[in-house]
Amino acid sequence: MNSLQDALYNWLTIKVVCDARPDDLAxxxxxxxxxxxxxxxxxxxxxxxxxxxxxxxxxxxxxEETKKARYPRELIEIMLNQINQEPKKYEDYIIED
Incomplete structure (x- = not known):
């Protein structure tokens, strides 16, 4: 099981990618x-x-508690930056029925 901090970090990193690439199914x-x-x-x-x-x-x-976390943009946006630098490596393959 991931720690809460790890899960938040991973979720935020991929959420940034999803927001930038709304058609990316993966x-x-x-x-x-x-x-x-x-x-x-x-x-x-x-x-x-x-x-x-x-x-x-x-x-x-x-x-029952409200909590806060913070993450450097550089770390959160690293995956999106990699995708943008080499888009052919991260093409979205659509599965047709």
Whole structure:
């Protein structure tokens, strides 16, 4: 089981990718996986994200408590930056029925 901090980091990283690439099905499935982990395993709800030039700030409900976390933009956006630098490596393959 991932720690709550790891799950939030992973979720935020892939959420940034999903927001930038709304048609990326693999990113969406991965985001959904981490959202489910956050809600079912870590009992997190009401996640809110804000940013400034340097950090992402995450506020969330953990059980009865409101908690906050922060992550450097550089770390959170690394996956999106890699995708943007080498888009052919990260093509979205659509499965047709």
């Amino acid at each position: 990113a969406k499935e991965t985001r959904d996986f981490f959202e489910e982990m956050l809600t079912t395993e870590h009992h997190v709800s009401k996640i809110e994200i804000t940013t400034d030039d340097v950090m992402y700030f995450v506020s969330y409900q953990h059980g």
